[in-house]
Amino acid sequence: MPNHYTVVYHLDVFGRIPPGQLAHAEDHDGGWMDVYLHPAHVAPEFVRELNRVLRHHIGSGLWQQYRTDDGQAQEPAQGLDIAQSRWELVDTLPAGRHLLVLDEDKLSVVYIRRSSCTEEFIEAKNEMLRHLAGDGLWRQYWDQRGYQSGPVKAPPSLVTPPRLPVLV
Incomplete structure (x- = not known):
């Protein structure tokens, strides 16, 4: 298993996304994934900030490639619910921010300013995440304890902003 992991998000200006899709992941051996x-x-x-913010989450090993370098990233979700990872649109975030990440044991939510992407894109990305995280193709290693097996209970949606101020 590699000791460094990288995910790079790209605007797909070269046509890497298959017709009818809004996002496409290409996983490579050695802990590397390109997402178009x-x-x-x-x-x-949004893409620039996404790369800057998630570089820490992936590069530090909080999320690690498990077994997707053989094309499994292109398969449909199996519904194993090993971890929850999703993106949600919100109306407000701190000034100048396009996204905010909540990362906990078996849960990762990326809150995204509504003007940064479309709802159709969020639906497509969440379907991809249900497979990559939910089926254990990318696994979360929280607090250096190593991979924790077993399904996770889905928390309620966090679409509404918190009532207390958020410090970032």
Whole structure:
């Protein structure tokens, strides 16, 4: 297993996304994944911030590639619920931010400013995440304890902003 992991998000200006899809993941051996995002559905500023913010989450080993370098990333979700990872649109975030990440044991939610991408894109990305995280193809290693097996209970949706101020 590699000791460094990388996911790079790209605006797909070269046509890597198959017809009818809004996002496409290409997983490579050695902990590397390229994710192509449909340019008509995401803002370039969002993609830049996504790479900057998630570089820590992936590069530090909080999320690690398990077994997707053989094309399994392209398969449909099996519904194993090993971990929850999803993206949600919100109306407000701290000034100048396009996203905010909540990462806990067996749960990762990326809150995204509504103007940064379309709802159709969020649906497509969440379907991809149900497979990659939910089926254990990418696994979360929280607090250096190693991989924790077993299904996770889905928390309630966190679409509404918190009542207390959020410090970032």
